[in-house]
Amino acid sequence: MKKRYPFIRAVMIVVYAFIFLPIFIVALMSFNASQYGTFPFVFSTKWYVRLFTGASLGGATWLSIWFSLLVTLTMVVVGVMTSLGLKRSNAKFAKVFSALLNMGVIIPWLVLGVALLMIFNFIGLGRSYLGMYLGNSICVLPYVVLLVYPALCELNDNLEFAARAMGASPLRAFFTVVLPGIFPAVAAGGLMAFMVCFNNFVIQYYLAPFGVRTLPLEIYNMVRVGYKPDINALATIMVLVSTALVYLVNKLGYGSKRSLL
Amino acid sequence: MTKSKLSTWLLMLPSTGMLALLVVAPLAVLVFASLIQGNNLALDAALSLGNYATILEKGLFFPLMGKSLAMAGSVTAACILLAYPTAYGLAKCVGEKHRNLLVVLIIIPFFTSQLLLIYSMMVLLQANGPVMSLLGLFGRNASTSILYTNFAVFLILLYEFLPYMVLCLYSSMCKIEDNQLYAAQVMGAGKARRFLDVIFPLSSPGLLSGIIIVFVPAAGSFVEANLAGGTNGMLIGSYIDTNFSVSLNIGRGCALCVLFLLVLCVITLIINAVIRGVAGRRL
Numbered sequence: 001m002k003k004r005y006p007f008i009r010a011v012m013i014v015v016y017a018f019i020f021l022p023i024f025i026v027a028l029m030s031f032n033a034s035q036y037g038t039f040p041f042v043f044s045t046k047w048y049v050r051l052f053t054g055a056s057l058g059g060a061t062w063l064s065i066w067f068s069l070l071v072t073l074t075m076v077v078v079g080v081m082t083s084l085g086l087k088r089s090n091a092k093f094a095k096v097f098s099a100l101l102n103m104g105v106i107i108p109w110l111v112l113g114v115a116l117l118m119i120f121n122f123i124g125l126g127r128s129y130l131g132m133y134l135g136n137s138i139c140v141l142p143y144v145v146l147l148v149y150p151a152l153c154e155l156n157d158n159l160e161f162a163a164r165a166m167g168a169s170p171l172r173a174f175f176t177v178v179l180p181g182i183f184p185a186v187a188a189g190g191l192m193a194f195m196v197c198f199n200n201f202v203i204q205y206y207l208a209p210f211g212v213r214t215l216p217l218e219i220y221n222m223v224r225v226g227y228k229p230d231i232n233a234l235a236t237i238m239v240l241v242s243t244a245l246v247y248l249v250n251k252l253g254y255g256s257k258r259s260l261l
Numbered sequence: 262m263t264k265s266k267l268s269t270w271l272l273m274l275p276s277t278g279m280l281a282l283l284v285v286a287p288l289a290v291l292v293f294a295s296l297i298q299g300n301n302l303a304l305d306a307a308l309s310l311g312n313y314a315t316i317l318e319k320g321l322f323f324p325l326m327g328k329s330l331a332m333a334g335s336v337t338a339a340c341i342l343l344a345y346p347t348a349y350g351l352a353k354c355v356g357e358k359h360r361n362l363l364v365v366l367i368i369i370p371f372f373t374s375q376l377l378l379i380y381s382m383m384v385l386l387q388a389n390g391p392v393m394s395l396l397g398l399f400g401r402n403a404s405t406s407i408l409y410t411n412f413a414v415f416l417i418l419l420y421e422f423l424p425y426m427v428l429c430l431y432s433s434m435c436k437i438e439d440n441q442l443y444a445a446q447v448m449g450a451g452k453a454r455r456f457l458d459v460i461f462p463l464s465s466p467g468l469l470s471g472i473i474i475v476f477v478p479a480a481g482s483f484v485e486a487n488l489a490g491g492t493n494g495m496l497i498g499s500y501i502d503t504n505f506s507v508s509l510n511i512g513r514g515c516a517l518c519v520l521f522l523l524v525l526c527v528i529t530l531i532i533n534a535v536i537r538g539v540a541g542r543r544l
Contacts, residue, residue, distance in 0.1 A: 005350065005354050007346065008346045008347075008349060008350040008354055009350070009354075011343060011346035011347055011350070012346065012347050012350045012351075012363075014343070015343050015344075015347045015423065015427070016363075016366065018343075018420065018423070019366075019367070019370055019420070019423065019424065020366070021385065022378070022381035022382050022384065022385045022420065023370070023373075023381055025381065025384060025385050025390075025391050026377075026380075026381040026384055029384060078275045078276055078279070079276075081272045081273075081275060081276070082272065082273060082275070082276040084272050085269050085270075085271075085272030085273035085276075086273070088265070088268075088269040088272070089269055089273065097273075097277070097280075100280050100284065100285075101276075101280065103284055104280070104284055106473065106477060106529075107284075107288075107522070108477060108478055108480070108481030108498075108521075108525070109478070109481075110481045110482075110483060110498050110501060110502070110518075111291070111481065111501075111518045111521065111522055112284070112287070114291065114501070114505060114514065114515070114518055115287035115288050115290065115291040115518070116283065116287050117505070118287060118290045118291055118294050118302070118511070118515065119286055119287040119290040121302060122290055122294075122302055134279075134283055135283070137279065137283070138279055138280075138283040138284060141276060141279060145276070170268070195372045198374070199372075199373070199374040199375055199376075201374075201375055201376055201484060202484070206505070215374070216374060216375070216376045219374070219376040219377065219380065220376055220484070220488075223376070223379070223380050223383065223488055224487070224488060231377075231380060232384070234377075235377045235380065235381060238373065238374060238377060239369070239373055239377075242369055242372040242373050243369055245372060246365055246368045246369050246372050247365065249368075250361070250365050250368075
């Protein structure tokens with residue numbers, strides 16, 4: 001298949017340019033002295049200085065990081081348990097269960113967020129950290145199961161049987177044989193969960209306690225008020241971080257051949 | 262045997278509980294709340310279909326729903342047009358070495374915050390920004406902007422969802438064997454025939470999941486319209502949102518959500534049937 005494909009090549013160039021031009025411009029503007037992101041270009045690093053000295057974005061970033069870590073760690077445990085259970089359950093139950101699990105992905109987050117706010121108001125929980133935690137967890141869980149369950153199914157069962165036959169307890173067999181075997185998928189699921197939670201604006205918009213601003217909420221407020229050049233600096237850093245994370249996921253073997261979806 | 266049944270049951274307990282309490286129960290409460298007038302969410306509240314009657318009478322629902330569906334439809338169509346050649350190129354034309362890098366590049370925006378993607382598109386499109394300055398060279402007034410129009414919302418949604426479509430199509434095109442394409446070529450099928458009779462039917466599962474993954478969230482989007490849509494940018498998502506965050510009419514907001522979900526269900530079923538039907542006939 002070593003032929004020239006002028007049309008496909010042209011479309012690919014347009015697509016990649018479309019995807020990376022805005023990111024590139026934002027990175028460029030983050031070094032531009034102009035307050036309004038306009039030309040002419042004058043080099044400056046003052047927005048990075050402001051980003052790290054100004055309080056609002058920094059605080060929101062930390063809140064988002066530790067909150068997403070908490071959601072990710074707990075949901076990876078639940079996700080792995082679910083995958084183990086799904087593999088042992090009968091086919092009919094597994095089918096119904098995964099259909100229900102996929103609903104969490106297919107229902108627009110707007111509707112899910114509103115519905116969760118309703119039920120939390122109804123039971124008196126309202127907008128709270130616990131509510132925000134639960135809402136983000138249910139959004140994240142399907143992604144973990146979607147990545148871990150197929151890996152678990154591909155694992156050779158005989159290894160576990162052998163460990164059990166040699167006298168290992170179920171728990172020991174899991175930690176010494178099964179978990180190392182599915183570790184890349186678990187790590188990829190964890191990274192995916194972290195990113196989904198970290199970036200989940202809509203759910204946090206409806207469920208975050210009043211006055212508490214996670215990073216997406218903070219950015220939303222800043223963008224709505226007007227152009228803020230220190231977001232450029234933040235965006236540049238975040239794109240670099242997500243590039244590093246994507247590279248990690250890819251290294252773990254879940255980037256190229258297997259789709260993330 | 263019973264012991265292993267018990268352990269399976271225990272393993273499934275947390276997630277089953279979460280699904281029941283955080284997906285099924287909230288949706289039930291949503292339907293219940295849609296039957297309540299105003300904001301009095303209590304078990305003994307009087308139930309009626311009043312909210313639905315007001316919504317259908319007032320006539321804001323249909324135009325906004327139509328506009329959202331048109332927006333989501335055009336975004337999905339543009340995604341398909343751009344993503345098909347790209348996914349084909351990634352799966353079949355690019356060398357092994359470049360492929361990995363190119364796929365990773367497509368995944369990056371997918372991992373970047375939705376808000377930052379919206380924001381970077383707004384920076385690109387703003388008055389006196391890069392695009393308008395460029396257009397200014399061709400005689401357009403650079404201090405006006407296409408930002409705060411429906412077209413800007415379209416571009417932002419396209420930008421957000423294009424990677425999803427490319428990844429969905431790419432994963433199913435990887436499964437098409439080169440031999441099948443060769444065979445079609447040897448038998449004399451031209452480019453169009455090869456696409457219609459081989460590539461399209463075999464990639465239809467990816468196309469289907471791509472359409473659903475793009476269309477459904479695009480139809481329910483409201484952040485893009487709130488930030489970049491300007492005064493005429495309202496979509497059904499923003500209308501639902503205003504009932505909760507601005508005008509506070511919980512009953513009506515919930516009824517809107519229920520209607521919106523129903524419309525989405527019907528459309529998803531139609532898309533499913535159409536793609537399966539067309540692809541099935543081609544196989």
